[in-house]
Amino acid sequence: MKKKLLSIILAATMAATVLAGCGSSDSGNASGSGSAAADSSNGGATADTSNAGGSGDNTLTVWTWDPNFNIYSIREAEKIYQKENPDFKLEIVETPWEDMQTNLGTILGSGNLSQLPDILLMQDFAFQKYAITYPDMFTDLTASGIDFSTFGAGKVAESTVNGKNLGVPFDAGTEVACYRKDLLKDAGYTIDDLTDIDWDRFIEIGKDVKAKTGYSLFSTQAGSADFIMQLVQSAGGEIWKADGTPNFVGNDILIKSLETYKELFDTGVMATANDWDSYIATFTSGKTLGTINGCWIIASVQADENQSGLWGLTNMPKLTGVSSATNYSNQGGSTWVVTSNCKNVELASDFFAKTFAGSNELYDTILPGAGAISCWTPAAGSSVYSEPIAFFDGQAIYAEIADFGAKVPGFERGVYFTEANTALANVATNIVNGADIDAELKAAEDTVNFDMGN
């Protein structure tokens, strides 16, 4: 008798698990009314759940990743849009970028687009890749009523393919350099000494600071070529030839960038971290006295309240001996995408037109709230930009970043950016261990060519 009861309980648990499993996969796909028909293995029982999930006509599903940054921003946008449309609702699914890539690969590869959300946020460096490989996943927003001329032209170009606007620009990743002013002062330097300089002067100061205080000036993450890419972009360089093949061997700006990287590493002016968490820890807990990265890094710099007032912000050094070199670059940035699975494109377009592409109020909220540097030109005139920031000792950092942003040279990332980045990361790792730059670049070019199927 006891056994019978036990087996009934077991069977009931299993049945519940199976049903819950189906149910949750459907609720993750709130917009997909009618998706049950496409998915025959689900059977009749779950069709009801799916219809119930898709009932809210004013609900849009969003995939995005950072609670302090882009999730916060779109929540604020939702609040603003709700003032006019009280029954409008966003269902936000926190999806880290790595998971998003895996999800998109699986969904798009299987061709079952009904699993896509209505809206998702896409890293700019991956935009062209998806636009070329999976053109079916996008909704063309060119005639949607969103005024794309109000965004910075360079930023809009990232999400434009064959003259079609496939995304709504969100944030920029203008390069900034942040340093601890108190520690610099100990070594006898100020922020001005590190402003508008080249890398030779930077290394000179760095060695001196390292000798006096023991701190490196900044850090990079090993196994990633993001920093090399930032250097190349700062000098207006290219990593692709006009025919789309990799342009590594004999690329003077790239070689100069790698040489600079090696010198920074050898002198100890630059520290390296094995992973992202220890990278953040290098400048928050005292191994380096600064960081050089996209302006979204400010959110991490500001993590420790005790350091308020100790930080200063300026531009990055420029490559020495390169005529096109500037002190400005870009790392990261992202764009909103309305997917082809969106059942209410009109609503989604109107939402973006009235928020990210038309609300000063939104940008005035998310700039101080999340440090989101807008690409929407009218927002740059906002008084919020010129407000002093206490953490940076009263410096009006956002006005400066906006000013830097206007001077960033253009950079063609291409469809195979991730492959190029990985290959160049290997070059960087090998040359600091003593390998020959030219031979390594040749090997990297071969690898990327191989990945491209050439």
Place this chain on the structure above:
Amino acid sequence: MKQKIGLNQKRNLFGWVFLAPAVILIVVMSFVPAINAFITSFKTGNGADLHFAGLTNYLRIFKDAVFIQSVKNCFFYLIIQVPVMLVLALILASMLNNRKLRFKGIMRTCIFLPCATSLVAYSIIFRSLFAADGFVNLVATKLHILSEPYNFLAHPTSAKIVIIIALVWRWTGYNMVFYLAGLQNIEYSVYEAAKIDGASPLQTFFKITVPLLKPTILITAIMSTNGTLQLFDESVNLTNGGPSNQSITMSHYIYNQAFQGVPKFGYTSAMSFVILFLVAILALVQMKVGDKRD
């Protein structure tokens, strides 16, 4: 006569009814995807735009320097880690099988516990243990074994060794449990007889324990080989394949090719079948070598 066949059929029918759920699930969840992947492995193209291209993908594998590197890495792990781990597991198992030993239960649990931890969690913990400013470096510098911190994960050989240490820590207890179970089937009187005949513990181990455990050793060797060739979590989370692909495993490279850059599902499916092929061959060799029953 007629009724008897009916009864047999009825019995068979019941058998099939009980088998059906498992069979259907296995076919739908394993066989169908595997066959689809096999078909995909003959296609080429980026993303969803795939077309048949015969053996192109399979020929391409032999020209792929990174894949060849990943095969080498996997075999490096295999050749060093599997023997070390199995020998350790065997020694631990025969030690814990001693009837006079106290606190056996606690010790068994402690040695088995690592394999109840999450793969990702333990990889991340090992990564921070072996970081440049991690615990291992701290202890080694304090004890003056190292004059300055050594970045284990930034050098090819040490990165691979860290992965092997992690694997041994994680899986030794798991294999030990198999051996302990195997040891229960060996009559204790055999050991007593050996003792009376004056056999040393070492002789007992090699002349009694090892030969009688042979079937268990064989199955653990096959499982470990299989697991090592499909190694993924440690490569991704502990070293991220670095430095410069020197510790990347085959599965990690396949994942990178499928989901990190421009997706190449045809090529990655082909690589997966190469792994299947390697695992099958190695298992066959081990079975031929290990199984001496006629």
